[in-house]
Amino acid sequence: MRTQVAVIGAGPAGLLLSYLLHSEGVEAVVLEARDREYVRQRVRAGVCEQPTVELLTEIGLGDRLVREGLPHEGFSLRFDGQDHRIALTELTGRSITVYGQQEIVKDLVDAHERQGLPLEFEVSDVAVSDVDTSRPVVRYVDAAGVSQVLECDAIVGCDGFHGVSRPSIPDGGLQFFEREYPFAWLGVLAQTPPSHEELIYTHHPRGFALHSMRSPEITRLYLQVDPGEDLSAWSDDRIWSELSLRLAVDGEFTLREGPILDKGITPMRSFVAEPMRHGRLFLAGDAAHIVPPTGAKGMNLAVADVRVLSRALVSLAKGDPTPADAYSDTCLRRVWRAEHFSWFMTTMLHTDPGADAFARRLQLSQLRYTASSRAAATSVAENYVGLPFGG
Known part of the structure; x- marks a missing residue:
């Protein structure tokens, strides 16, 4: 098989990246180890930053979010038996929306199925190779038990902290920063x-x-x-x-x-892998970084990664590698800001x-x-x- 981009992982990062790429005319195939219902139902984060809400609305996937999401203009900070309100909108002119990550995943899965976009569940034995070439390869066994070889122009690992993508990068190709x-x-x-x-x-x-x-x-x-x-x-x-x-x-x-x-x-961990790219293998979301959930940043960082990466891969498909070359540095500036904020909230409150x-x-x-x-x-x-x- 042949495609332009192979996306490993059908969480919000992988599904959103695929949707963004297809909207720009770039082919993508999403591979997911779990079954469809597990992916749609697993409970994860629930706070959407305003840029996340704006992006989903802009690409036509915000109808249910706007209808069912819960906009919040502040949050309470309690200590010493007293309640103190952080007035988000008054202080910044912006807000957050409570809308479960699994609801975003449902919206994205439904959008893929409505448009007939390639999305394979229950794949196994995923292996990545040839990432140092312009024709990387993903090998896997599909849901029917048939071995497949997927040739592509780029591979994106959106398969989380324990996925196969990051370990596919050769020893010495990444530097790790971690705190438990x-x-x-x-x-x-x-x-x-x-x-x-x-x-x-x-x-x-x-x-x-x-x-x-x-x-x-x-x-x-x-x-x-x-x-x-x-x-x-x-x-x-x-x-x-x-x-x-x-x-x-x-x-x-x-x-x-x-x-x-x-x-x-759930254990608490801070983790960053640098750079977020090796050859034609790109990392996004939890495959590249983990934040403690206190700052409500995990899913939003994944969305930010794939917004930048989608544009880079579209440019790469048109023959311009410059945005792809800048992908890691561009995202890591925001990643480290979120890492600091999440550490700050965690150490201040626990x-x-x-x-x-x-x-x-x-x-x-x-x-x-x-x-x-x-x-x-x-x-x-x-x-x-x-x-x-x-x-």
């Missing part, structure tokens, strides 16, 4: 209306807590736990009790409880079990400054609503 954090998130999806109209980020002596939502009927909540925590030790009653304790303020606040539909523990009294006082000082200074709040708001994509 001494805590994790216990996340739950609950069938109950949100208890607050906006997100709540809470710093508490017992650990961080986050109140978020997915819809007017579904709430998403998180608790800071130890990375080695046993999920079976957390009954529904224990989860609700701990959430109520950490989210409480001195004023009036009642946490709405309901059936827990899903729960899991309780570090190894921190001494001096570090804890510094942390509280930063929280108080962020809540009381318009300049500090504006910096947080500007990063939170999303910086321009660039490129």
Whole structure:
């Protein structure tokens, strides 16, 4: 088989890249290891930066997002038993929209199927080769068990942190920057209306807590736990009790409880691979970088990557390699800004079990400054609503 671009991974990055390329007349084939329903249903991030919303709307995929998404003009920052609002729109003129990543994936899968764009699920044994040539190759076994060879002009790895794309780059071809954090998130999806109209980020002596939502009927909540925590030790009653304790303020606040539909523990990591390209193999999204979820940047960084990359690959197809050569440097400027912001939010809000009294006082000082200074709040708001994509 022959195509112009082979895209490995049918998450939001891979699907959006394919859609953008086809809209510009560049052929692409998307390969995904999981089955169609798993891809459509897996629960991931839920905060869309304004540039993400604008892009999806611009390319005709924003109808359901605009109709069902939940626009937010601020979020709450809680500590010392008090609630402090970061007024995103007042400070920046922009906002964020809560719309689950899986909903964006559904919109993209449906768009591919409506237009008959190549999208293969349940592939296996994916192998990448010849990336140092102008004709790289992807070998895989399709859903019917038939071995396939896909020749192309470029390969894009959108297959996440544990995918096959990044390890396909020869030793010495990448430099890694990584930090692991001494805590994790216990996340739950609950069938109950949100208890607050906006997100709540809470710093508490017992650990961080986050109140978020997915819809007017579904709430998403998180608790800071130890990375080695046993999920079976957390009954529904224990989860609700701990959430109520950490989210409480001195004023009036009642946490709405309901059936827990899903729960899991996620470790916290910062990771960047440089450069985001080797020959004709390009990396995008989690294949190239990971941020702790505190800053709500992961999916939005993936969208920013493929917006830049789609333009670069269109130019490459027309014989101009300059934007492709600049892809990594262009994206890494935004990536490192998001890495810093995510680290800042994570270290400001979480309780570090190894921190001494001096570090804890510094942390509280930063929280108080962020809540009381318009300049500090504006910096947080500007990063939170999303910086321009660039490129």
